Amino acid sequence: MKKFLLLLALLFLNISFGQSNSTTYYFIRHAEKIDSSQNPDLSEKGLKRAELWNKIFSEINFDEIYSTDYKRTLQTASPTATTKKIEIKLYNPKTINIGSFKKETLGKKVLIVGHSNTTPKFINNIITQNIFSDIEDATFGNLYIVTLIDNTFSYQLLKLE
Numbered sequence: 001m002k003k004f005l006l007l008l009a010l011l012f013l014n015i016s017f018g019q020s021n022s023t024t025y026y027f028i029r030h031a032e033k034i035d036s037s038q039n040p041d042l043s044e045k046g047l048k049r050a051e052l053w054n055k056i057f058s059e060i061n062f063d064e065i066y067s068t069d070y071k072r073t074l075q076t077a078s079p080t081a082t083t084k085k086i087e088i089k090l091y092n093p094k095t096i097n098i099g100s101f102k103k104e105t106l107g108k109k110v111l112i113v114g115h116s117n118t119t120p121k122f123i124n125n126i127i128t129q130n131i132f133s134d135i136e137d138a139t140f141g142n143l144y145i146v147t148l149i150d151n152t153f154s155y156q157l158l159k160l161e
Helices: 002-018 044-056 071-084 098-104 118-127
Strands: 022-029 064-067 088-090 109-114 142-149 152-159
Touching (some): 022 118, 044 071, 064 071, 071 088, 071 109, 098 118, 109 118, 118 152
Parallel strands (some): 022 109, 064 109
Antiparallel strands (some): 022 142, 142 152
16 A cells, blocks of 8 residues: 555656646737838738638637737737637737746747737747847748747747748
């Protein structure tokens, strides 16, 4: 009986301490906007891209979706949020606390929609490295995937049309 209890205790400890927390962040820039005004809507092409992102993300079980508080980012995130039945959480890239964000999203799959200049900075802050530069004005198809397992990051950039 003692051997059984010891084996059970070791198995419990192995399960408790042997598991890794995996967090995956999917970063995209908003889709094409109708004009260069302060807070424009998406163009027809942008609305189609937002639907394309929804299709691309169809097999990903997001836990949370974040967007800045602009029409173009919210309209980019909305098709995926609607399909997944997830309420979009707003964030301010100028004031977000990266440490708190990482704690709040630990172990989750998270979509983050931002801008050509804020998205790379957000990623760089998450991975604590200065790897990514601002996205070119005409580029709307970058998908950055950042995975955190325990304290180790991996990241990749997929360039979609």
